[in-house]
Amino acid sequence: RIYDIAVISGDGIGKEVVPEGIRVLEAAARRHGFTIRQKWHDFAHCDYYAKHGRMMPETWKEEIGKPAAIFFGAVGWPEIVPDHISLWGSLLQFRREYDQYVNLRPVRLMEGVPCPLAGRKPGDIDFWVVRENTEGEYSAIGGRMFEGTEREMVMQETVMTRKGVDRILKFAFDLAQTRPRKLVSSATKSNGIAITMPYWDERVEAMASSYPDVAWNKFHIDILSANFVLKPQIFDVVVGSNLFGDILSDLGPACAGTIGIAPSGNINPEGVNPSLFEPVHGSAPDIAGQNLANPIGQIWSAAMMLEHFGETGAAADIMHAVETALKEPKLRTRDLGGSADTQTCGKAIASLLA
């Protein structure tokens, strides 16, 4: 088996953690007898923007071609390019143009990771956030009026389509069906956001009626966030709009100890276009270039990518190696109270796979 992947390391710590992800991928490939064929792309980072006035060449789609997946680091360097320009010109463009409509993010408390919540043990926090990834609050429709005057105002449209809402809900209910608890929790705010969110609720109710074996409930986003802290054990599959999913998939990993190890898949389930795997953390300019970053978000993303390829054995092996490394202070990075640097941690995980 040969898997072609596009590799884009991006900005900041993306450049440090992607090589560790690749190191681990290669170790897993050797062990399981498949090949990862890489094509590295030197765009979708802010230095590229500084030289070319755009984040990617006009021909980015041809250059990327038809890989099995994109292995992505992190984008953003606000001192050079404002975040909304760098992100809309790269990551958010991939999500939209490749119709990666599912953003899938596990939230799991792992042994060895200090948990900020009192009295929680591994096993207590173990759920998925399923985030709509192409529409909703992240729209490009809107603008500014009366610019520069006292009457200045901005408007921006949230757009939800039946197609967009139903397909993410279907993914969430399908996922719940594969889990022992079979429970979907929907993030809403229909008491305040009184047009789009009641629609979301309506579609949830309609979808739930086709899944009699899946239980479901809904929470307004304010109390849902509170419950992540107060009762994380009650969640199994949490589904939300683009913005709510974004918030919950940082808050969840924080409740499970750290954003630093959280992975994600930006998935086009039909496989018409490549899916993209990236850590949840960003480019972290404050610690970039110091070999300090935790590479586990990137490595776990590699495992999700292999899972997506159907290489479940290799994915499980990576996760086993990650768990082993996390338990060992010498192999954990400093953000988790360990003493390892980025490369030491990545190498250790790779050699556990040898």
Add this chain to the structure above:
Amino acid sequence: RIYDIAVISGDGIGKEVVPEGIRVLEAAARRHGFTIRQKWHDFAHCDYYAKHGRMMPETWKEEIGKPAAIFFGAVGWPEIVPDHISLWGSLLQFRREYDQYVNLRPVRLMEGVPCPLAGRKPGDIDFWVVRENTEGEYSAIGGRMFEGTEREMVMQETVMTRKGVDRILKFAFDLAQTRPRKLVSSATKSNGIAITMPYWDERVEAMASSYPDVAWNKFHIDILSANFVLKPQIFDVVVGSNLFGDILSDLGPACAGTIGIAPSGNINPEGVNPSLFEPVHGSAPDIAGQNLANPIGQIWSAAMMLEHFGETGAAADIMHAVETALKEPKLRTRDLGGSADTQTCGKAIASLLA
């Protein structure tokens, strides 16, 4: 001194906690030699809707008149009226029509309240959330197209005006100036919500330049939520849009132990219209009518109301009584591991003021 207040207890536990708030207000008034003159209004609850097909009479403004403030419980009983109808027909209408553009909510870890965050003590969590309360994501502009077909879609406009953004930021910076740390943290999401949120950032920067003595920073809402859990001690005054402020002012109190004791002021700082004081929690249908609700959110709201009247001594006395009650398991309600019911807790706080 005589203060006229409008009292609206609303639905569910609103009807149980408002009387306790009044009990404490009266005790504080007796002790400090002022008078609270109450006018109770039997509307803005879902039974009213069931009878009249609307949440409030058309003449609600005349009936309420010009009180010094509105003392409000909680609204919502989704089995009778969908939340977006009950809320937009009552609370959200007050906020908008009375131009209560500041929603002010303290986040404070108090002794006696079990904290879900490991190793945090009273003093570690002590900040304010300043929420824009009239515009932003809570707009009534938008609608549905292609209803009932596969092409169905909904759109909803977020609206931010310079006037609306600047005045809430000014309130936040003014508040920070009165605090020892003098730090404003702005909630944004300008990397994803690429029209309204970069505008918000722009206005924050402009406002900050008029406050050279106030430090400020900004966080995207995803990582800001994460930091409420991971580093709550870094916050002093957090300012956000209507939606972001809503989320943060449930998440914050959850990190400090419970939504059950959190108060809020919906404030019209110019005093042109009455301000409204209410607990952060809702009507809680699941525990309503059982004398189980924690009345401290309502009682603390009473203290905020007195503070707003300039009765700072009485407000401080109430807070002192609240703190004393919280330390005593017999006076705390069961949600906080105590044994008191709603009335026992309210009476205890009132008698501490005698």
